[in-house]
Amino acid sequence: MMRKIQLPFTQTQKVRYERAIERLQSLSSTANSDASVIVTDTIPVNHEDAFLKGHGTSEVEGELLATVCGVVERVDKLVYVRTLRARYKPEVGDIVVGRIIEVAQKRWRVELNFTQDGVLMLSSMNMPDGSQRRRTSVDELNMRNIFVEHDVVCAEVRSIQHDGSLQLHARSQKYGKLEKGQLLKVDPYLVKRSKHHFHYIESLGIDLIIGCNGFIWVGEHVEVRDPVMIDDQKDDEMMISSSSTKEQSHTPLETRQNICRIGNAVRVLSNLGFTVTVEVITETVNLSNSKNVGIYDMIGSEFHVLVAENEAERRRQKRKK
Amino acid sequence: MEGRLANMWRLTVNESKFVETALQYELRVDGRGLYDYRKLTIKFGKEYGSSEVQLGQTHVMGFVTAQLVQPYKDRPNEGSLSIFTEFSPMADPSFEPGRPGESAVELGRIIDRGLRESRAVDTESLCVLAGKKVWSVRIDLHILDNGGNLVDAANIAALAALMTFRRPDCTVGGENSQEVIIHSLEEREPLPLIIHHLPIAFTFGFFNNGNIVVMDPTYVEEEVMCGRMTVTVNANGDICAIQKPGEEGVNQSVILHCLRLASSRAAATTKIIREEVEAYNREKNLQKVKRHSTLAKSEVFGPIVVVKEGHKKSSDEDKSAEISQEHVELKNSKEQEAVASPATFKGPETCSVSSDPAIKGKANDSGDAQKEVTGDVEMEDTPEVTKHKDGEKTLRDAVKPKKKKRKNKST
Amino acid sequence: MEYVNPEGLRLDGRRFNEMRQIVAEVGVVSKADGSAVFEMGNTKVIAAVYGPREIQNKSQQKNGHALVLCEYSMAHFSTGDRRRQKNDRRSTELSLVIRQTMEACILTELLPHSQIDIFLQVLQADGGTRSACINAATLALADAGIPMRDLAVSCSAGYLNSTPLLDLNYVEDSAGGADVTVGILPKLDKVTLLQMDAKLPMETFETVFALASEGCKAIAERVREVLQENTKQLEYRRAS
Numbered sequence: 001m002m003r004k005i006q007l008p009f010t011q012t013q014k015v016r017y018e019r020a021i022e023r024l025q026s027l028s029s030t031a032n033s034d035a036s037v038i039v040t041d042t043i044p045v046n047h048e049d050a051f052l053k054g055h056g057t058s059e060v061e062g063e064l065l066a067t068v069c070g071v072v073e074r075v076d077k078l079v080y081v082r083t084l085r086a087r088y089k090p091e092v093g094d095i096v097v098g099r100i101i102e103v104a105q106k107r108w109r110v111e112l113n114f115t116q117d118g119v120l121m122l123s124s125m126n127m128p129d130g131s132q133r134r135r136t137s138v139d140e141l142n143m144r145n146i147f148v149e150h151d152v153v154c155a156e157v158r159s160i161q162h163d164g165s166l167q168l169h170a171r172s173q174k175y176g177k178l179e180k181g182q183l184l185k186v187d188p189y190l191v192k193r194s195k196h197h198f199h200y201i202e203s204l205g206i207d208l209i210i211g212c213n214g215f216i217w218v219g220e221h222v223e224v225r226d227p228v229m230i231d232d233q234k235d236d237e238m239m240i241s242s243s244s245t246k247e248q249s250h251t252p253l254e255t256r257q258n259i260c261r262i263g264n265a266v267r268v269l270s271n272l273g274f275t276v277t278v279e280v281i282t283e284t285v286n287l288s289n290s291k292n293v294g295i296y297d298m299i300g301s302e303f304h305v306l307v308a309e310n311e312a313e314r315r316r317q318k319r320k321k
Numbered sequence: 322m323e324g325r326l327a328n329m330w331r332l333t334v335n336e337s338k339f340v341e342t343a344l345q346y347e348l349r350v351d352g353r354g355l356y357d358y359r360k361l362t363i364k365f366g367k368e369y370g371s372s373e374v375q376l377g378q379t380h381v382m383g384f385v386t387a388q389l390v391q392p393y394k395d396r397p398n399e400g401s402l403s404i405f406t407e408f409s410p411m412a413d414p415s416f417e418p419g420r421p422g423e424s425a426v427e428l429g430r431i432i433d434r435g436l437r438e439s440r441a442v443d444t445e446s447l448c449v450l451a452g453k454k455v456w457s458v459r460i461d462l463h464i465l466d467n468g469g470n471l472v473d474a475a476n477i478a479a480l481a482a483l484m485t486f487r488r489p490d491c492t493v494g495g496e497n498s499q500e501v502i503i504h505s506l507e508e509r510e511p512l513p514l515i516i517h518h519l520p521i522a523f524t525f526g527f528f529n530n531g532n533i534v535v536m537d538p539t540y541v542e543e544e545v546m547c548g549r550m551t552v553t554v555n556a557n558g559d560i561c562a563i564q565k566p567g568e569e570g571v572n573q574s575v576i577l578h579c580l581r582l583a584s585s586r587a588a589a590t591t592k593i594i595r596e597e598v599e600a601y602n603r604e605k606n607l608q609k610v611k612r613h614s615t616l617a618k619s620e621v622f623g624p625i626v627v628v629k630e631g632h633k634k635s636s637d638e639d640k641s642a643e644i645s646q647e648h649v650e651l652k653n654s655k656e657q658e659a660v661a662s663p664a665t666f667k668g669p670e671t672c673s674v675s676s677d678p679a680i681k682g683k684a685n686d687s688g689d690a691q692k693e694v695t696g697d698v699e700m701e702d703t704p705e706v707t708k709h710k711d712g713e714k715t716l717r718d719a720v721k722p723k724k725k726k727r728k729n730k731s732t
Numbered sequence: 733m734e735y736v737n738p739e740g741l742r743l744d745g746r747r748f749n750e751m752r753q754i755v756a757e758v759g760v761v762s763k764a765d766g767s768a769v770f771e772m773g774n775t776k777v778i779a780a781v782y783g784p785r786e787i788q789n790k791s792q793q794k795n796g797h798a799l800v801l802c803e804y805s806m807a808h809f810s811t812g813d814r815r816r817q818k819n820d821r822r823s824t825e826l827s828l829v830i831r832q833t834m835e836a837c838i839l840t841e842l843l844p845h846s847q848i849d850i851f852l853q854v855l856q857a858d859g860g861t862r863s864a865c866i867n868a869a870t871l872a873l874a875d876a877g878i879p880m881r882d883l884a885v886s887c888s889a890g891y892l893n894s895t896p897l898l899d900l901n902y903v904e905d906s907a908g909g910a911d912v913t914v915g916i917l918p919k920l921d922k923v924t925l926l927q928m929d930a931k932l933p934m935e936t937f938e939t940v941f942a943l944a945s946e947g948c949k950a951i952a953e954r955v956r957e958v959l960q961e962n963t964k965q966l967e968y969r970r971a972s
Contacts, residue, residue, distance in 0.1 A: 021969070028968035036967050038959040039880050040919040056879065058839075065919070067839060067879040069963045084966045086877025087765065087784065115784035115846040163845055190970060273969035426824040438929040531922065548836075550926065560937050563928040567832030567915065570922025573945070577938065584934060 007301040020308035027315050035073075037066040037081060045079055054080025055089075088114045088188040088213035090166055094157045095197040097211035098168075099183065100147050106140055108147050110155070112213045113188060116165045120147075120155055124169035126176070152178045152217065154209055173224050174198060180251055181207070181219020182263045186270040188214035192277065199278045204258040204285075208278065216276065218262045220251050257295060261285050264298035268307050271299075283314065330414055332544045340545045344533050349542070351377075356536045356582060361590075363481050363597040369511065370486030374478040377539065378468025380412075383478030384461045385486040389501065392448070392455040400447020400455040404433045404479065406462045413467040431564045432462070432476050435520040435553035439561035442483060443515035449491055454501050456488060458514065469539035472551050476522035477594060484519075484598045487511030520553045520561035521590045523583040531571035534579060550576070552583040556591040560584075735892040735904055743903060744773075751887070751899040751947055756867070756958045758875045766876025770868035773901060774858035779868035781876045783848035798843035802831035804865060806854040826862055833886075833915050833925045834869055839879040848878060859901040860888045866915055866925070867951060874959050882917035883955055886925060887947035889914070889940045891932060896940045898947045912937070914944040918952040 009017060037043060043064045045051055053059060056068040057080060066072070070083040083089075090096075098110035098118055110118040122135050122143060147153060154175050155168040170176050191214055199208040200221060209217040265284040269276050287293075287310055293303050340350055347355055359377030366373065370385035392399060406429040408416040416422070421429070436442060447456035460482065462475045490509040491501050526538035526546035538546060548569030553562040560580060736742055746752070752773030761767035764780035771777075787793050804826040808814050834850060850872070852865045863886040870883050890900040892909040905911055910932045915925025923945075932940065 025968050028971050036960070036963045038956060038963055039874050039883050058881065060881075060920075067881065068877050069874050069959055070877070071963075071967055083877040084963065084970070085759075085766065085875055115786075115843055117786045164843075165845070189966075273966060275970050421821075423824055423828045426821045427828055430821060430825045434929045439931040555931075559931045559933050560928065561931050563912075563926050565923070565926035566829040567834070567925050568836055570836060570917045570920060570924040572921070573923055573941075576923055576926065576941075580934060580937070 007304060009301050009305075013301050013305050017305045017308055020305070020312045023312040024308075024315065027312070027319060035071050036069075037072055038069040039066060041066045043072055043079060043081070050077060052078045054078050056081030056083060084189050085187055086189070088112060090114060090157050090160060090213070091193075092157055092159060094193070094212040095154065095209070096157060096168065096213045097152065097154050097178070097183065097209055097215040097217050098213070099215075100149055100151045100153060103143055103147070103149065106135070106143075108143070108153075110153065110168060112166065113185065113215065114166060114213065118155075118157075118166040118168050120153070120168045120170060124158060124167070124171065126171055126173075147177060152181075152183050154178055154211070154217065178209070178217050178219060179222075181217055181259055184216040184218065184263055184266045184270075186214045186216060186266065186276055188212070190214065190270060190274070190276045191216075192275060194277075196278075201262075201278075201282065204262070205255055206258050206262055208262065208281070210276065210278070216266055218259050218266070220255050220259065260295050261288060261298065264288075264295060267299055268304055272304060272308055272311070274307075274311050280311075280314075283310070332541065336541065337545045340541060341528060344528050344535065349535065351539060353537075355534065358537045358586075359539075361477070361593065363477065363594065365481070365485055365597075365601045370482050372478050372481035372485065374474050374481065376468070376470060376474040376477070376537070378466060379470060379474045380464075380466035380468070381471065381474040381478045382463045382465060383475070383482035384463075385458060385479075385482045386461070387456045387458045387486070387488045389449065389454050389491075389503070390457040392452065397452040398448045398455075399444040401457045402433075402437050402442050402444060402460070403457070404429050404436070404460045404462065406464070406475070408464050411466075412464045416464075416467070427564075427566065428472055428475060429462070431472055431522065431551055431553070431562065432460075432479055434562040434564070435476060435522060436460075436479065436483075439518075439520050439553070439555075439559070441516060441518055441520050441555075441561070443517060446515045449501055450493060458483075458486075458488075467540060469541070469543050470524050470537050472524050473522050473537065476520075476553070477590075480519055480521070480594055481598060483514055483516060484594070485601055487513055518555040518557060518559070519591045519594060520555045521587050521594075522551050522553045522562075523586060524549060524551045525579045525582075527569055527571055527575075531569050531575060534575060534582075536582065550579060552580055554580075554583045554587040556588045558584055558587075733907065735907060736895050736897070740895075742897065744901065746899075748895050749898050749943060749946070751950060752901070754951065754954050756871060756954060758871055758958060758962045764872070764876075766872040766874070766878070768868045768871035768875060770864050770871065772860055772864050772867075772899065774856055775860050775864050775901075776854070776856040777861065777864040777868045778853045778855060779865065779872040780851045780853075781848065781869070781872040781878070782851075783876065784843045784846035784878065785849075787845065787847045793845070794840075796844045797840040798838070798845075799847045800831055800835045800838060800840065800850070801847065802827050802834065802850040802852070802869075804830055804852045804854075804862075806857060806861070810854045810857040826865070829925065829927070830862065830865055830869065833866055833884055834873065836924050837870070837880045837882050837884045837917065838873065839881055842879050848873075857902065859903075859905040860899060860913075862886065862913055862927075863888050863915075867955060871955060871958065875962070882919045883952060883959075884915055884917055884924060885948045885951045885955060886913060886915040887944050887951055888912060889944035889947065891936055891940050896936070896943045898943050910937075910940065912940050912944055914941065914948055916945060916948040916952075918949060 043057060043066055045064050053064065056066055056070060057064055058067050059065070064079070066081050068081055068083045068086070070081040073080055073082045096112055096118070098112040100108050101111045101117065102109040106122045108120045110120055112118040122140065125146060127133070127139070128146060153170065155170040156175060158167045158169040160166055191210055191212055193212055197210050197212070199210070200206075201208060205221045207217070207219050207221045211217070262281060262285055265281050265288065266276060269280060269284060274280065284307055287306065288298050288303065291306065293306075297303060343350060349355065351359075353359070360375075362375040364373045365371065372383045374381050374383070390401075393401065406421060406425045408421060408425040410416045410418050442458070447458065449455060460479050462478060464471055464475070489503050489506065489511050491503045494500055494502055523536060524538065526535045526542055527533070527548035527550070528535065528546055531548060535542060535546070538549070543549075548565070548571065550563065550565040552560065554560050565576070736748065740747055742748070753771075755769075755771040757769045759767060760769050760778065761780045764782055766781040768779050769776065770779070784798055787799060792799055804823050806823065830852065831850070838848065850869050852869060854861050854865070866884055866886040870885065873880060874883065887898070888900055888911060889896060889898050890904060890909050890911050891897065892904060892907055897904060900911060908930065910928060910930040912928045913925065914923060916923055928937070
């Protein structure tokens, strides 16, 4: 039984939706659908070949059984089950977006949709004045000037500890506190790992950060300050004051509307279970603009059906190529 | 067991490995066989319906009380039976005072299922005025010492207490026959409960992924075991209740094997309980007879009569209580021997059948529960009995007694 | 009262070895990591799984294993008379039993320092709630992607009018006959949960037990179907 969309569909909408989904089904590679397994399914594997048992598998009485529901992936000799709906599976170097939930001793705890909370050490964070020095106890007392609870931050996974917890670091200028925008949560399996997670949509003036853990940030574009320029500003006081007073610049209405539009596009895609990439998001936004769908109506039933049909079309096009 | 981590007694890795490895060679840490039970002792209190059971180190007390209440709307002709458990913090460092925890609730419900749902106690006879007044029987189980396998011990305590409980007799009278008059113990003999059968609980512990089965696990074994099952059976071969609350999966064959083991043991344990209750009842009857006797009858009951005149407490009656009918004549001179040599003393009551190790149940009706907890009541008896042997005052009389409980014998 | 008429039909027209209709659905609570609805006839249960997530209460932490917490509660409107209290003894016992059953299936050693919460809410109670809860919890855990060694399924059976009956409803359950609830790990072919109340002679018990086990196998089939369908759906929607 499918994951129900909690929307009221009219009869025609329902029919169109079902048809779009069917087309998607037929478009998906049959190899993939055969490879989907559920818990305790036997994974077909040639026992003569040496193979490595990866995540999601276990050997019981000579058979290889799946311990989770997902799709069997084979990479060289490694056989593992890729889960669909599960918590974030971290890898070193992933870009993640998270929310601070606790200011603890010399560290911040970050909520990441992972089995444990991520840890961002004070030493892994740039000082507000940009200097590189050992963190003193004064710095520790002033941690709240950098991040407080409920702040949204962007960071990178530095390492995975032996007990499974994550260590983050946010040393570059593109990481750090995120302001003037929205945080959206989607399932981690909808986010594909790629080279670029930071996207600047120029036409709309929006920053889009797609975290590997499924947290997506949509916000007003912020110029990433060149570290070279900071060194020139030797005046510490000025630096601190300018960053702390928070230019109360007014975000123009249009930018805010665009943020909402992109946010809703992500919500629609997440509801429908489609992979979230920049291309798909921009396409969805363009679709909504072309069909003159109001921002709020984007999360209505009609737009969902439109997006589903569009996606089916898009994949069909892609397949043709 | 729940409870704060700091309060929990932790089993070391070495100990748990040792227990597991030993079990693979069919050795248990206390030397028992895999299916052997520990020593079972059943004692009764002065009041009707109070019992005390010791199973090895596990110590449980049961109390039964009854009250007239309004019946449930959907069962207007039936009385009710309810079980309350009290996991006293003195029994185990991880028990916390206040609300019963999960294991306390589970224990209560297992015993409840065994007693109530299998209709062991007849609830219809508890009805006095249909729809208005019925007897509500309440069983309180207090855990005094947790040595493992609380369920079995508590179950036996509940059964023993129920069997020795007497509820006051009551008649329906007054205008419109709507009034219920409860008669006091002196007016009319209190009535026992009607118990159809005795459901006995047997607990099994599973080890080694369900391959090794053990009966009556101790505290240490309970920490190590990966699963457990409690089977409540009666002597007629009926299974009254089963509780296997999740945990390690076991094969069907193992479960059926456990059921058969339990069935085969039920008869023996039932017999033991019945014998203990019988013995206790006999003493109680003796007491009553003595109570109503007007003449001294010193030939037979010498010491007791003397005691009444004296300042002594009821414990003397208790001393007499422990001596069975057959040995009454021996009392004057041979009491000490009788008491000191339980083997001969218990002659007619020895339970011969079971493969269970020494079941030493003595219906010891000493009015003081604490005394039994410390055990070895027999030893205390001897000096006291000597004291009042022939009504003579000895040196010990000069010593102020600890308790001055006067039992009013004026009837 | 006659629970099985001479033709062998029960009060609701089923035969002695027929189960009630099963409706199962995955992914109903959007905020939860995994969720499921399981209906057996008129008994309807929702399960929501949160986890594995950070342990809330560090003192309950188990060394090297995930902590599994389970809460069973019946909605006040689930039975005919609005009598339910939260945390009454039956709910406490069932929470304990279901937790231990699920703990036996979850590979807790793969998720140290984390906590898995299973919340079960009975929306309609018509007999067999604990079986429905276990089945719903299994579906929800699989939906949440928590590694398990097997899918625990459960079914109940009873004995009335000298006939063993599969999957009792409330009327049959309160008739005073025996009620046997069995929880099975089908792949490993092991019994995790076994509860029985009321009296039964040994041989009758074996028959009733066998009948319940058969019922469990049928439910296992159904659960697998649901999960397979769900997994396939998710995959082909996502793939691009």
